[in-house]
Amino acid sequence: MCSVIRRTQPVRLALALCLRANCHGSSYALTDIRHFSPGLSTSVSPLRAALRAYCTRMARIEGLLFRQLFDRDSCTYTYLLADTDTKEAVLIDPVLETLGRDVKLIEELGLKLKMGVNTHCHADHVTSTGQMKKQLVDMKSVICVHSGAKADIHVKEGDKISFGRHSLEVRETPGHTDGCMTLVTGDQSMAFTGDALLIRGCGRTDFQQGCSKKLYNSIHGKIFTLPDSCLVYPAHDYRGQTASTVGEERKYNPRLTKTLDEFVDIMKNLNLPKPEKIDIAVPANMVCGVH
Amino acid sequence: MCSVIRRTQPVRLALALCLRANCHGSSYALTDIRHFSPGLSTSVSPLRAALRAYCTRMARIEGLLFRQLFDRDSCTYTYLLADTDTKEAVLIDPVLETLGRDVKLIEELGLKLKMGVNTHCHADHVTSTGQMKKQLVDMKSVICVHSGAKADIHVKEGDKISFGRHSLEVRETPGHTDGCMTLVTGDQSMAFTGDALLIRGCGRTDFQQGCSKKLYNSIHGKIFTLPDSCLVYPAHDYRGQTASTVGEERKYNPRLTKTLDEFVDIMKNLNLPKPEKIDIAVPANMVCGVH
Numbered sequence: 001m002c003s004v005i006r007r008t009q010p011v012r013l014a015l016a017l018c019l020r021a022n023c024h025g026s027s028y029a030l031t032d033i034r035h036f037s038p039g040l041s042t043s044v045s046p047l048r049a050a051l052r053a054y055c056t057r058m059a060r061i062e063g064l065l066f067r068q069l070f071d072r073d074s075c076t077y078t079y080l081l082a083d084t085d086t087k088e089a090v091l092i093d094p095v096l097e098t099l100g101r102d103v104k105l106i107e108e109l110g111l112k113l114k115m116g117v118n119t120h121c122h123a124d125h126v127t128s129t130g131q132m133k134k135q136l137v138d139m140k141s142v143i144c145v146h147s148g149a150k151a152d153i154h155v156k157e158g159d160k161i162s163f164g165r166h167s168l169e170v171r172e173t174p175g176h177t178d179g180c181m182t183l184v185t186g187d188q189s190m191a192f193t194g195d196a197l198l199i200r201g202c203g204r205t206d207f208q209q210g211c212s213k214k215l216y217n218s219i220h221g222k223i224f225t226l227p228d229s230c231l232v233y234p235a236h237d238y239r240g241q242t243a244s245t246v247g248e249e250r251k252y253n254p255r256l257t258k259t260l261d262e263f264v265d266i267m268k269n270l271n272l273p274k275p276e277k278i279d280i281a282v283p284a285n286m287v288c289g290v291h
Numbered sequence: 292m293c294s295v296i297r298r299t300q301p302v303r304l305a306l307a308l309c310l311r312a313n314c315h316g317s318s319y320a321l322t323d324i325r326h327f328s329p330g331l332s333t334s335v336s337p338l339r340a341a342l343r344a345y346c347t348r349m350a351r352i353e354g355l356l357f358r359q360l361f362d363r364d365s366c367t368y369t370y371l372l373a374d375t376d377t378k379e380a381v382l383i384d385p386v387l388e389t390l391g392r393d394v395k396l397i398e399e400l401g402l403k404l405k406m407g408v409n410t411h412c413h414a415d416h417v418t419s420t421g422q423m424k425k426q427l428v429d430m431k432s433v434i435c436v437h438s439g440a441k442a443d444i445h446v447k448e449g450d451k452i453s454f455g456r457h458s459l460e461v462r463e464t465p466g467h468t469d470g471c472m473t474l475v476t477g478d479q480s481m482a483f484t485g486d487a488l489l490i491r492g493c494g495r496t497d498f499q500q501g502c503s504k505k506l507y508n509s510i511h512g513k514i515f516t517l518p519d520s521c522l523v524y525p526a527h528d529y530r531g532q533t534a535s536t537v538g539e540e541r542k543y544n545p546r547l548t549k550t551l552d553e554f555v556d557i558m559k560n561l562n563l564p565k566p567e568k569i570d571i572a573v574p575a576n577m578v579c580g581v582h
Contacts (some may be wrong), residue, residue: 070531108543239392240361252399
């Protein structure tokens with residue numbers, strides 16, 4: 001893509017650079033572009049689309065603080081996102097055992113945590129959202145309306161979780177549980193896929209409201225329709241992989257590259273042990289981890 | 292920074308956007324800028340400096356593939372960096388136990404691994420560089436000349452480790468061992484600090500050629516002189532933190548914020564157990580992990 005831009009003529013280059021600024025999240029409008037070339041009336045759609053693809057590949061949003069955190073026991077990833085100007089922040093899938101670490105980091109970075117979001121009602125660990133609210137009093141807990149769990153805010157398909165100038169789009173991706181959701185940044189450069197899509201894997205479907213067919217359709221319909229360059233940040237990884245992309249998973253995921261019937265068959269025969277903490281975690285997570 | 296640019300006049304905006312493109316690593320030169328405004332003869336230094344600061348804060352380099360990987364047993368981070376166009380890649384601190392995962396990923400991503408670099412002769416795990424060379428035959432092993440270890444390429448202060456259009460600058464940061472080095476991207480947006488600077492910690496100094504005074508001076512002289520926004524990627528983290536910044540560590544590192552004398556005293560009294568694998572790992576790592 002880059003080499004294409006380099007070969008364009010000056011006005012086109014100016015246009016391209018302005019659009020690049022725009023898709024990084026700043027507010028250059030077409031009026032700005034016309035400063036370079038008054039009366040310019042080109043159709044910008046193809047260039048905008050191309051530049052958008054380029055920008056999403058970079059997957060770095062202007063003014064977004066991003067930090068990935070890991071709980072080594074449950075192999076859970078927690079994600080901290082914040083607006084670097086307003087300091088408003090969102091924490092995705094925080095774990096009870098790492099509460100102290102996470103609160104300390106939020107305080108050191110001078111952030112105002114608006115929301116603690118659970119991508120679903122976890123079965124393998126207890127969420128820290130309930131306990132965290134006691135320490136960070138402006139924080140609200142968030143979960144999908146279809147989870148059946150209590151929270152301050154219930155979200156559904158198409159809702160936007162906003163923090164400063166940024167937001168996360170809610171895409172319902174049931175199948176691991178009924179209330180699973182994937183959160184996508186405004187520029188579609190990052191997707192927080194919870195336990196729906198994992199790196200070279202996916203969430204199991206043999207407990208809670210698990211349904212392999214639903215999961216397959218959720219991933220193909222709501223995640224694999226994102227740009228190939230979109231970074232995939234799952235709720236877990238057990239092999240030390242921190243991120244993937246939609247393109248990689250579409251090509252190399254050993255389960256999701258199969259047909260629906262083959263996928264259902266694979267999921268039926270995983271024979272996984274029952275999660276150790278399920279009897280504690282699920283009831284606790286129905287009430288933000290606070291018994 | 293962004294709002295400042297927005298208020299500039301058209302030519303300045305063009306200039307700013309070109310410089311932004313430039314500091315993201317693409318090859319727009321000042322000749323490109325002059326297409327917008329022939330005869331432009333402004334001094335670009337202040338704008339370039341400001342844009343550079345902005346870009347490093349974003350810490351995403353155009354055309355750079357970056358992947359962080361984790362070994363859960365030794366809590367080692369391995370880093371894969373590649374040029375997205377030429378596909379030339381460098382792997383930093385790969386671990387023997389994750390050899391299969393790493394080779395598979397490199398192959399899936401279609402990369403040509405040029406170099407496997409060890410930031411030092413590790414005491415807690417065996418490097419995979421020797422074994423990896425048997426599978427990826429064009430790969431060379433790299434280590435600092437002061438490590439005393441064998442490798443295909445020995446590097447020293449100021450050397451550049453190049454892959455495609457990108458490179459890593461070698462900064463010698465002894466103290467944990469004599470041969471420790473920190474690798475810094477060309478735009479100083481990312482530093483791979485090995486076992487010198489860890490997140491809110493640092494490497495121990497009580498074995499191999501450990502020297503607290505050297506380590507303190509290395510970190511203050513070679514890492515804390517980088518921009519505050521520079522992301523810190525260490526060789527290990529034991530608390531699930533994946534990255535920090537130079538600014539954060541300058542402000543919150545509980546050891547490095549102390550005076551030299553206090554630091555030496557802290558390091559003298561850590562009373563850490565001997566690393567389990569040291570008697571196997573150090574002799575193995577003197578020869579790329581291949582006995």
